[in-house]
Amino acid sequence: xxxxxxxxxxxxxxxxxxxxxxxxxxxxxxxxxxxxxxxxxxxxxxxxxxxxxxxxxxxxxxxxxxxxxxxxxxxxxxxxxxxxxxxxxxxxxxxxxxxxxxxxxxxxxxxxxxxxxxxxxxxxxxxxxxxxxxxxxxxxxxxxxxxxxxxxxxxx
Amino acid sequence: xxxxxxxxxxxxxxxxxxxxxxxxxxxxxxxxxxxxxxxxxxxxxxxxxxxxxxxxxxxxxxxxxxxxxxxxxxxxxxxxxxxxxxxxxxxxxxxxxxxxxxxxxxxxxxxxxxxxxxxxxxxxxxxxxxxxxxxxxxxxxxxxxxxxxxxxxxxxxxxxxxxxxxxxxxxxxxxxxxxxxxxxxxxxxxxxxxxxxxxxxxxxxxxxxxxxxxxxxxxxxxxxxxxxxxxxxxxxxxxxxxxxxxxxxxxxxxxxxxxxxxxxxxxxxxxxxxxxxxxxxxxxxxxxxxxxxxxxxxxxxxxxxxxxxxxxxxxxxxxxxxxxxxxxxxxxxxxxxxxxxxxxxxxxxxxxxxxxxxxxxxxxxx
Amino acid sequence: xxxxxxxxxxxxxxxxxxxxxxxxxxxxxxxxxxxxxxxxxxxxxxxxxxxxxxxxxxxxxxxxxxxxxxxxxxxxxxxxxxxxxxxxxxxxxxxxxxxxxxxxxxxxxxxxxxxxxxxxxxxxxxxxxxxxxxxxxxxxxxxxxxxxxxxxxxxxxxxxxxxxxxxxxxxxxxxxxxxxxxxxxxxxxxxxxxxxxxxxxxxxxxxxxxxxxxxxxxxxxxxxxxxxxxxxxxxxxxxxxxxxxxxxxxxxxxxxxxxxxxxxxxxxxxxxxxxxxxxxxxxxxxxxxxxxxxxxxxxxxxxxxxxxxxxxxxxxxxxxxxxxxxxxxxxxxxxxxxxxxxxxxxxxxxxx
Numbered sequence: 105x106x107x108x109x110x111x112x113x114x115x116x117x118x119x120x121x122x123x124x125x126x127x128x129x130x131x132x133x134x135x136x137x138x139x140x141x142x143x144x145x146x147x148x149x150x151x152x153x154x155x156x157x158x159x160x161x162x163x164x165x166x167x168x169x170x171x172x173x174x175x176x177x178x179x180x181x182x183x184x185x186x187x188x189x190x191x192x193x194x195x196x197x198x199x200x201x202x203x204x205x206x207x208x209x210x211x212x213x214x215x216x217x218x219x220x221x222x223x224x225x226x227x228x229x230x231x232x233x234x235x236x237x238x239x240x241x242x243x244x245x246x247x248x249x250x251x252x253x254x255x256x257x258x259x260x
Numbered sequence: 261x262x263x264x265x266x267x268x269x270x271x272x273x274x275x276x277x278x279x280x281x282x283x284x285x286x287x288x289x290x291x292x293x294x295x296x297x298x299x300x301x302x303x304x305x306x307x308x309x310x311x312x313x314x315x316x317x318x319x320x321x322x323x324x325x326x327x328x329x330x331x332x333x334x335x336x337x338x339x340x341x342x343x344x345x346x347x348x349x350x351x352x353x354x355x356x357x358x359x360x361x362x363x364x365x366x367x368x369x370x371x372x373x374x375x376x377x378x379x380x381x382x383x384x385x386x387x388x389x390x391x392x393x394x395x396x397x398x399x400x401x402x403x404x405x406x407x408x409x410x411x412x413x414x415x416x417x418x419x420x421x422x423x424x425x426x427x428x429x430x431x432x433x434x435x436x437x438x439x440x441x442x443x444x445x446x447x448x449x450x451x452x453x454x455x456x457x458x459x460x461x462x463x464x465x466x467x468x469x470x471x472x473x474x475x476x477x478x479x480x481x482x483x484x485x486x487x488x489x490x491x492x493x494x495x496x497x498x499x500x501x502x503x504x505x506x507x508x509x510x511x512x513x514x515x516x517x518x519x520x521x522x523x524x525x526x527x528x529x530x531x532x533x534x535x536x537x538x539x540x541x542x543x544x545x546x547x548x549x550x551x552x553x554x555x556x557x558x559x560x561x562x563x564x565x566x567x568x569x570x571x572x573x574x575x576x577x578x579x580x581x582x583x584x585x586x587x588x589x590x591x592x593x594x595x596x597x598x599x600x601x602x603x604x605x606x607x608x609x610x611x612x613x614x615x616x617x618x619x620x621x622x623x624x625x626x
Numbered sequence: 627x628x629x630x631x632x633x634x635x636x637x638x639x640x641x642x643x644x645x646x647x648x649x650x651x652x653x654x655x656x657x658x659x660x661x662x663x664x665x666x667x668x669x670x671x672x673x674x675x676x677x678x679x680x681x682x683x684x685x686x687x688x689x690x691x692x693x694x695x696x697x698x699x700x701x702x703x704x705x706x707x708x709x710x711x712x713x714x715x716x717x718x719x720x721x722x723x724x725x726x727x728x729x730x731x732x733x734x735x736x737x738x739x740x741x742x743x744x745x746x747x748x749x750x751x752x753x754x755x756x757x758x759x760x761x762x763x764x765x766x767x768x769x770x771x772x773x774x775x776x777x778x779x780x781x782x783x784x785x786x787x788x789x790x791x792x793x794x795x796x797x798x799x800x801x802x803x804x805x806x807x808x809x810x811x812x813x814x815x816x817x818x819x820x821x822x823x824x825x826x827x828x829x830x831x832x833x834x835x836x837x838x839x840x841x842x843x844x845x846x847x848x849x850x851x852x853x854x855x856x857x858x859x860x861x862x863x864x865x866x867x868x869x870x871x872x873x874x875x876x877x878x879x880x881x882x883x884x885x886x887x888x889x890x891x892x893x894x895x896x897x898x899x900x901x902x903x904x905x906x907x908x909x910x911x912x913x914x915x916x917x918x919x920x921x922x923x924x925x926x927x928x929x930x931x932x933x934x935x936x937x938x939x940x941x942x943x944x945x946x947x948x949x950x951x952x953x954x955x956x957x958x959x960x961x962x963x964x965x966x967x968x969x970x971x972x973x974x975x976x977x978x
Binding site: 160163164165167187235236 | 302310314473493560562577583593
């Protein structure tokens with residue numbers, strides 16, 4: 105499907121759960137709410153015309169106002185691409201795991217939990233990953249994290 | 261009295277000749293069989309993403325080199341392309357051709373290391389030196405162009421940093437001829453060797469569904485029968501101007517992954533010959549302001565590096581520093597898939613599987 | 627008393643006269659003579675081992691298109707001596723081990739066991755320490771001591787990797803003893819004698835008297851013997867016990883300094899032993915025109931050592947279960963069939 109067809113198809117089949125974002129001429133980005141995430145992902149994976157069977161990346165982000173978790177999906181057979189974004193508040197940031205849909209999400213979610221502190225529900229192995237085992241100094245990728253020896257360079 | 265056997269845990273520790281970097285695998289073994297594999301990574305975590313939030317866009321580029329130092333041309337390219345997409349910069353054609361030439365040369369160098377290291381892990385010590393001998397020809401080309409042998413910082417935002425010197429095409433053609441001829445020697449040394457075949461055929465079969473589920477990409481995916489190559493299916497740069505095919509293989513075992521990468525060296529040589537002959541004149545870099553400020557927005561850019569899909573998710577808010585740089589390395593997903601298909605193999609097979617999945621740890625740990 | 631005959635006989639006569647002239651009793655004379663022989667043998671073999679280490683490095687380097695040791699003397703000829711000096715001054719690391727005696731005596735046993743086979747090795751015409759009439763049987767018995775030494779090394783190191791390596795190597799050496807012995811038995815059946823000098827003497831005359839040319843059982847016995855010998859010497863393609871990339875040096879991972887040097891030199895002496903046996907049994911021993919007999923022996927032995935070194939730097943290694951399968955399911959039946967064939971040929975006289 106081309107980009108326009110994809111956007112139109114999603115607009116008609118997902119009852120407003122996905123809102124499109126302005127991204128210019130690149131792959132379409134959609135915003136989805138945290139409660140609808142698993143249902144939407146399951147439908148994106150199973151639907152005959154979409155078949156998003158390949159999860160490229162799952163990234164966390166801390167814009168200075170809120171958390172965001174983004175999912176980048178590709179369909180290997182139908183050759184189209186889509187990106188999803190979930191916005192979360194700082195307090196009580198939680199998200200459901202999608203590892204039962206794409207098994208590769210397991211490590212990505214573990215890393216998001218470890219570096220941002222976003223809780224992942226229904227994950228089977230939420231343990232220390234990239235940081236060393238006795239790490240107790242907080243969640244490093246947050247914008248307000250100040251570890252010792254972390255020097256913010258002056259603004260240019 | 262019945263004999264009691266016990267499972268024991270062996271640590272294929274961070275210091276190990278066969279784990280290609282500092283990967284630790286905790287193996288639960290029953291005799292020679294490995295029942296459970298648990299990779300433990302993080303020994304090379306340098307917090308590149310956090311540091312990048314504190315640097316301007318051009319200052320991030322040398323850090324990208326270290327993200328995956330074996331194919332650092334590709335890492336530079338993925339970041340530069342993401343920044344160019346956000347800032348809507350048009351890269352001149354000569355620069356695109358030079359980018360393709362450098363990235364494909366780097367791909368060949370990386371696959372030559374793969375060949376040498378895989379053979380060495382399986383006990384044949386000589387192909388390692390043969391592979392490195394050919395790689396020296398490519399590194400000489402890199403050194404004369406950008407001055408560096410491993411971490412190049414050559415592909416910049418807007419183009420490339422330096423033009424190639426006048427005799428480059430002759431030297432490159434000579435190097436490619438040598439490599440193509442020596443590839444036949446390499447295949448003759450190992451491909452029909454019964455010991456090699458009995459060690460690699462049928463060992464570590466990665467089924468296509470498992471590969472897709474775990475996000476395995478690149479030659480490991482194509483060796484399992486899935487025909488997906490980002491250079492063809494999500495075209496970027498000038499790959500659509502060249503005439504080349506994507507090789508695939510059917511079985512997905514260790515032998516197929518090994519042959520797949522040798523085939524990909526041949527494909528790269530074909531692309532390179534066309535690129536070097538068709539190099540147009542022009543600028544090598546677009547005009548980019550010194551204080552590079554892309555538009556506000558986010559983009560995910562993917563390219564096909566030697567190991568698979570390499571991605572850069574770039575979030576910008578219009579200032580000189582990025583808000584978020586997330587790097588997706590293909591070894592991260594490849595390593596995650598190993599426990600799913602390599603359980604119940606012998607420890608010697610695990611070494612072979614690890615070698616042919618071509619895992620490079622800096623990509624996992626960042 | 628069995629004393630060497632042939633070229634060294636006048637020297638022994640002179641030594642005996644000297645010692646009798648000094649008024650020593652018979653027992654003391656024999657002790658001194660054999661003591662001197664043992665010292666000469668030990669010295670010569672140690673020099674051979676050092677030479678083999680250097681030679682292996684040069685051959686490996688030239689196969690891999692590089693030079694090897696070049697700085698220490700002309701083309702690095704005394705590199706091994708310098709390495710031995712370095713190993714001597716290394717700290718003898720002793721990890722917290724429970725079985726100190728086993729840990730200590732393993733390298734000693736390995737080193738000693740490597741030398742025991744040279745008592746019956748015919749270095750030349752008359753250059754043999756003791757021509758036992760059970761020569762081949764003695765060699766087969768004595769080369770098995772290495773298994774005990776490897777097991778002791780694996781156990782005493784108190785380390786999972788070392789234990790795995792020791793177990794694997796014991797299994798491998800014991801499995802490949804059978805094809806090795808039975809291949810040699812095919813030749814013994816043909817000669818009718820287990821004595822090494824008899825085997826060499828029955829190959830004298832022309833080059834087609836060598837046992838390797840006694841088709842069809844000669845070449846088969848040689849091929850199976852070489853494969854089994856490479857496995858006995860723990861070399862690629864059978865070097866599982868010391869596979870660097872899998873078990874990080876296997877059974878000698880905890881040894882450092884001079885103890886490691888003993889394992890290392892014992893490996894090269896084992897290599898020389900199996901090559902010397904192959905020369906004696908298949909290639910006519912010290913027989914040859916023009917040059918002195920010991921020169922022929924050395925040339926032929928180093929030729930077979932070169933062959934085994936070329937194996938090491940060309941082939942990948944086999945997995946341990948494939949190795950076992952190959953030994954028990956292929957080599958053992960083939961060697962037994964070969965033995966029967968040799969027996970039939972000898973009985974009916976179908977040879978020249």
